[in-house]
Amino acid sequence: MNETPLWASESFWKKTAIWVTAGSFLILVVLTFDSLKQTTAGTQRVPAYDVINKKIDYQFDKELNKFMPVIGGEELLFGKEFTEEEARELVDLGKKTTQAKNCMNCHTLLGNGAYYAPDLTKAWLDQGWISPEMREDMMIKFLMDPGKNARTYGTGRKMPDLGITETEAKGIVAFLKWMSSIDTNGFPYNFKTLYAED
Amino acid sequence: MKSGGLAGVIENAGVLVDRSRGYWQDFQNWVQLDSSRLSPGRQLAVKYFIVAVILFCAQILFGLLAALQFIFPGFLYEFLDFSVNRMVHINAMVIWMLYGFLGSIYWLLEDESGTEIVGLKYGIWAFWILTGAVALVVLVYLFVQIGAGEDSSLWLINEGREYIEAPRWADFGIVAVVLTFFYNVVATFSKGKWSGIAGVLTLDLVALAGLYVAGMFYMTNITHEQYWWWWVIHLWVEATWEVLVGVIMAWSLMKLLGVRRKIVETWLYIEVALMFGSGILGLGHHYFWIGTPEYWLTIGGFFSALEPIPLVAMVVHAVYDSGAHSFKTGNHPALAWIIAQAFGNFFGAGVWGFMHTLPQINLYTHGTQWSASHGHLAFFGAYATINIAFFYLAIQHWRGDVWMAGGIKHAWRWKWALGLLNVGVLGMTIALLIAGYEQSFVERAVEGSTWGGYFAAQSQPAFQSAMTWRLFFGLITASGLVLLVWDLLTIGKGEERKAEMPQQA
Numbered sequence: 001m002n003e004t005p006l007w008a009s010e011s012f013w014k015k016t017a018i019w020v021t022a023g024s025f026l027i028l029v030v031l032t033f034d035s036l037k038q039t040t041a042g043t044q045r046v047p048a049y050d051v052i053n054k055k056i057d058y059q060f061d062k063e064l065n066k067f068m069p070v071i072g073g074e075e076l077l078f079g080k081e082f083t084e085e086e087a088r089e090l091v092d093l094g095k096k097t098t099q100a101k102n103c104m105n106c107h108t109l110l111g112n113g114a115y116y117a118p119d120l121t122k123a124w125l126d127q128g129w130i131s132p133e134m135r136e137d138m139m140i141k142f143l144m145d146p147g148k149n150a151r152t153y154g155t156g157r158k159m160p161d162l163g164i165t166e167t168e169a170k171g172i173v174a175f176l177k178w179m180s181s182i183d184t185n186g187f188p189y190n191f192k193t194l195y196a197e198d
Numbered sequence: 199m200k201s202g203g204l205a206g207v208i209e210n211a212g213v214l215v216d217r218s219r220g221y222w223q224d225f226q227n228w229v230q231l232d233s234s235r236l237s238p239g240r241q242l243a244v245k246y247f248i249v250a251v252i253l254f255c256a257q258i259l260f261g262l263l264a265a266l267q268f269i270f271p272g273f274l275y276e277f278l279d280f281s282v283n284r285m286v287h288i289n290a291m292v293i294w295m296l297y298g299f300l301g302s303i304y305w306l307l308e309d310e311s312g313t314e315i316v317g318l319k320y321g322i323w324a325f326w327i328l329t330g331a332v333a334l335v336v337l338v339y340l341f342v343q344i345g346a347g348e349d350s351s352l353w354l355i356n357e358g359r360e361y362i363e364a365p366r367w368a369d370f371g372i373v374a375v376v377l378t379f380f381y382n383v384v385a386t387f388s389k390g391k392w393s394g395i396a397g398v399l400t401l402d403l404v405a406l407a408g409l410y411v412a413g414m415f416y417m418t419n420i421t422h423e424q425y426w427w428w429w430v431i432h433l434w435v436e437a438t439w440e441v442l443v444g445v446i447m448a449w450s451l452m453k454l455l456g457v458r459r460k461i462v463e464t465w466l467y468i469e470v471a472l473m474f475g476s477g478i479l480g481l482g483h484h485y486f487w488i489g490t491p492e493y494w495l496t497i498g499g500f501f502s503a504l505e506p507i508p509l510v511a512m513v514v515h516a517v518y519d520s521g522a523h524s525f526k527t528g529n530h531p532a533l534a535w536i537i538a539q540a541f542g543n544f545f546g547a548g549v550w551g552f553m554h555t556l557p558q559i560n561l562y563t564h565g566t567q568w569s570a571s572h573g574h575l576a577f578f579g580a581y582a583t584i585n586i587a588f589f590y591l592a593i594q595h596w597r598g599d600v601w602m603a604g605g606i607k608h609a610w611r612w613k614w615a616l617g618l619l620n621v622g623v624l625g626m627t628i629a630l631l632i633a634g635y636e637q638s639f640v641e642r643a644v645e646g647s648t649w650g651g652y653f654a655a656q657s658q659p660a661f662q663s664a665m666t667w668r669l670f671f672g673l674i675t676a677s678g679l680v681l682l683v684w685d686l687l688t689i690g691k692g693e694e695r696k697a698e699m700p701q702q703a
Contacts, residue, residue: 010394010460013467017398020471024478031497032425035490039421046421046489092418097347099358099416105281110424110488111565113360115637116268116280118652119565121487128649153653157271160279168347179420185495187487188647189561 045183049087052077052174056181057195066186094175097168124180125193143169229687231596239308239315245325246301253294258676260287265672268665282343285363298585306449311390317382324378331371335364361431362413369414376407394463399445406438421489428484437477443584444469454533455523456700465515472508480505486557495557502555506548516540528697529594530603531612535587542579550575562642568634575627597690601697611685618678625671633664
């Protein structure tokens with residue numbers, strides 16, 4: 001009984017540890033290549049940046065049994081049709097601004113971040129902007145002067161003035177519009193957009 | 199200015215320097231720690247521990263400020279906003295834990311390798327460079343806070359990415375410091391002797407440093423950006439850090455209880471196999487909703503559901519060994535914190551993580567206070583506890599290997615610090631869990647995550663009282679921390695009896 005059985009021996013577990021780690025990592029690398037390919041801007045899951053020229057909605061898909069982005073016809077942003085390159089530049093400015101202003105330490109983006117302020121994943125489609133006609137103007141005003149245009153819903157939790165310029169605000173709006181078109185596997189569930197009729 | 203001009207300023211500054219030097223002298227006389235008892239490698243280790251404790255205090259302070267803002271939103275509005283406090287809160291946490299790990303490794307390195315640290319000089323430089331960089335980053339966080347939507351803001355001020363907000367220049371500093379550290383570890387083991395613990399540690403450090411690089415890029419495409427961002431956060435916290443803790447735990451159990459090397463090293467391999475086997479692909483549970491393909495729902499759900507298994511193994515390991523050695527140890531506070539680690543890691547990371555890791559549940563809990571609840575118990579249970587255990591190991595040696603047990607003078611301090619910190623964090627965890635449940639129901643399930651739904655959930659009495667309880671338990675945690683710092687500075691002072699450290703059977 002003095003002999004250590006294989007399953008309790010050090011060398012067995014050492015080899016197992018090495019093989020399991022290497023195997024898992026290899027699978028992760030393969031999946032990473034595939035995931036990055038499937039989520040490059042301009043794919044089914046992550047649309048090209050010029051999607052900001054179009055109407056974006058988010059509806060329940062009965063066949064897939066989940067909420068899905070619905071890309072419709074033309075609905076220009078700031079009354080301008082952007083080329084793919086112009087759109088990418090504008091979204092890029094917006095994305096960079098959200099990082100430089102540290103938005104993620106109050107808000108969540110794609111559900112990740114802090115929980116002091118609302119999720120921004122589908123913020124472009126939020127009913128809080130009342131109607132598609134009023135939306136752009138309200139968003140720009142809110143971003144540039146959040147104290148005066150506060151949207152606290154009675155909680156007193158106001159966004160601080162972050163010194164966002166008009167150009168940056170436009171970038172952020174473009175970024176939010178583009179982000180709302182990403183296929184997020186049905187998250188958030190049950191979200192009713194400002195296009196929804198009820 | 200009375201004394202007038204530049205000369206006056208210099209004179210005043212001189213007085214100030216003299217006075218603070220006096221205070222420092224008084225402090226050292228009070229603490230009565232004799233650093234000549236420590237080897238040069240361990241003198242470097244305690245430098246890391248000291249900064250770790252200071253950052254731990256910063257973490258709690260800024261956590262309290264952020265907790266207050268949930269209750270009084272006008273508090274420090276547009277002066278130190280929630281975003282700033284929360285960023286310092288979580289960054290201080292990540293950095294103090296890293297400091298604790300680096301210190302712990304430097305502490306055990308000479309003992310484990312049987313030789314002196316090879317590049318100690320570089321290690322000391324790296325320490326000062328890192329500490330200077332951390333101080334600068336925090337000052338910029340507090341006083342500059344944000345920048346314009348340009349690359350320069352991300353390079354100099356803040357990258358705006360949760361947990362790894364440090365500006366890009368600091369990223370390079372961090373990588374350089376970790377590489378220096380890595381060199382010291384490998385060179386020292388190579389000069390001395392290798393062991394199972396040494397091998398696991400070396401491979402883990404390669405992964406730890408390599409993964410950080412994945413988070414050093416700016417991308418317009420938020421799906422890609424968050425994909426790589428999780429490589430750093432998840433593969434650090436749920437894989438490489440856990441293995442690092444396994445290494446530190448293995449060494450500590452040998453020292454504290456006299457467990458045989460063969461046993462701890464076999465356990466370490468089992469833990470590595472289970473930890474990486476579940477944790478690497480468990481990364482998929484962060485890829486449910488960021489735009490990545492649907493197969494992650496299956497892979498992430500399955501493997502992350504397995505993640506608690508190694509943590510069960512670690513509990514069995516720690517508790518079994520403690521029992522097998524009849525809890526005979528020369529350092530009671532350290533062993534108590536090791537036991538707290540085993541359970542805290544299992545409940546905080548394992549159970550609390552499992553509760554919301556399946557995609558069917560995570561659809562409603564993602565991005566709510568559930569994550570905050572899990573985060574508090576997991577970081578504390580898995581990482582704060584082991585670091586605190588190590589602080590007690592270090593202070594004992596620093597005092598000259600004196601007796602440290604339940605019956606020593608002022609033992610109430612370490613016992614109450616242990617109790618208050620654990621009760622405080624557990625209380626915050628439960629309060630946040632209640633808030634998370636409420637938020638999942640009202641905001642996510644019923645209201646569909648609109649802005650109106652978000653604020654409706656935040657206004658519910660259940661949510662608001664949970665936030666008050668969180669602050670209350672935050673204050674309990676803070677009082678525990680004050681007591682802990684006091685105890686670490688004074689425990690064993692004037693104690694003459696030597697500890698009976700167990701010999702390896």
